Amino acid sequence: MQEIKMIWISWEHHRRTIEICRKLDIPLHEIVIDRSRIIRIVISSLITLRIINRIRPCVLITQNPSYFLNIWAVVLKIFYKFELIVDQHNEGVIPYNYTQYFYKRACRLIQRHADLNIVTNKFLKSIIDNNDGKAITLFDRIPEFPVKNKIPLPDVFNIVFVCTYSPDEPYENVIEAVAKSRDNLRLHVTGNYKKARGRIDTNKYVNVTFTGFMAEQDYIDLLYSCDAIIDLTTRDNCLVCGAYEAVALGKPLITSDTIALRELFYKGALFTDNSKETITECINDLLIKYELLCRDIKMLKRELNDMWEIQYSKVADRIKELCESHSKK
Incomplete structure (x- = not known):
């Protein structure tokens, strides 16, 4: 899919994101800032804006969490007119660690404004469907570990x-x-x-x-x-x-x-x-x-691995449809 102007931005390091990007053959921009929360959000937002302004993608894929990244992406979508795909982790669909009203509202807003939400299972898909969002399922790709070494452990x-x-x-x-x-x-x-x-x-x-x-x-x-x-x-x-x-x-x-x-x-x-x-x-x-x-x-x-390839092909088709739709605008 490299001919399509598409990028992935994440404010966290996650193996799922790395594996999907590898399969899609698209650049991943990981913005991981080790600072206090407010400073981290401000710096990450500015770096995100700089990346989008420089690349001008037709499709932006984000990882949720972070909530703030995805709210920012929804805002930037208005000005840069990209198609927004959100890879929704459990916490992005049903807040567990953050249960305040703001986060629940933010989740629903992100789900509705994304052109496509990717989730890991059918239950999470049903929640987004009920929130008037568009969702498709793709469980995590089985990771590849090209380098792995045996280390000594106790003889038990x-x-x-x-x-x-x-x-x-x-x-x-x-x-x-x-x-x-x-x-x-x-x-x-x-x-x-x-x-x-x-x-x-x-x-x-x-x-x-x-x-x-x-x-x-x-x-x-x-x-x-x-x-x-x-x-x-x-x-x-x-x-x-x-x-x-x-x-x-x-x-x-x-x-x-x-x-x-x-x-x-x-x-x-x-x-x-x-x-x-x-x-x-x-x-x-x-x-x-x-x-x-x-x-x-x-x-x-x-x-x-066989099941994942089948699910992935459906996701890839949906992404292709979004790209074609974007080119006609």
Whole structure:
């Protein structure tokens, strides 16, 4: 699609965005500013304006969140007359971390003014349809990790718990379940554990390693070297990133028992209601069924890659229609 004047702007780093841009063969402009919130918004807005003014795209694709990026894109659309496509993450459709009235109104405004909204599942599509927006589904592409290295881990069964210490992650239950589990397990908890200060004593657990925030390559190497992956959420319609990463690397998965996760990760995964008891049961089943789960997750990767190509072709057709419509204006 490179002949089409199309760009993607994001104010956050996200693997989904990188993978879709790679497939579309379009430039990605990541504007990630490490400053206080107000300064970050101002600087990012100015850089966004400069990029759009210089390139004058016929199609702009944005990632939501950030809400402020997308409100700004809606405003700039009036003056620069581009077609606006918004890749709507869960938080962009149903605010969870930001529940104030402003964010809910902003979500609906962005959904209605976008020429196309891309979402990961049919439930999120139905919400945007009900808000008078135009939506199409495309789950995350199974990521590619061209560089991955085996690193030394303890000589036991190693599980990585993909964690950011967000409010929707039942991390205390996972840690307690493993801490009271078998001696031949080691849990590696990713993410900045300082966010959970006061809730977790990182020195308390002999079979739990808190990695802290990791550089991306170190994180990939850890996932590649472990035996299985856990990624949980209390959000009903969230397709967690760690599940895609487990499929990409052929690692059996424990994830939350939601319709959205069950429908997509239907092989090579075990499902928990996020309680300590069922997490423990899943870990026990994982150890018993490990070889079978390894085979199934590799089969799932092939099947999801085929399914993604079908969904992607429909999205590409819609984007082509928008470009043709733009050229006639």
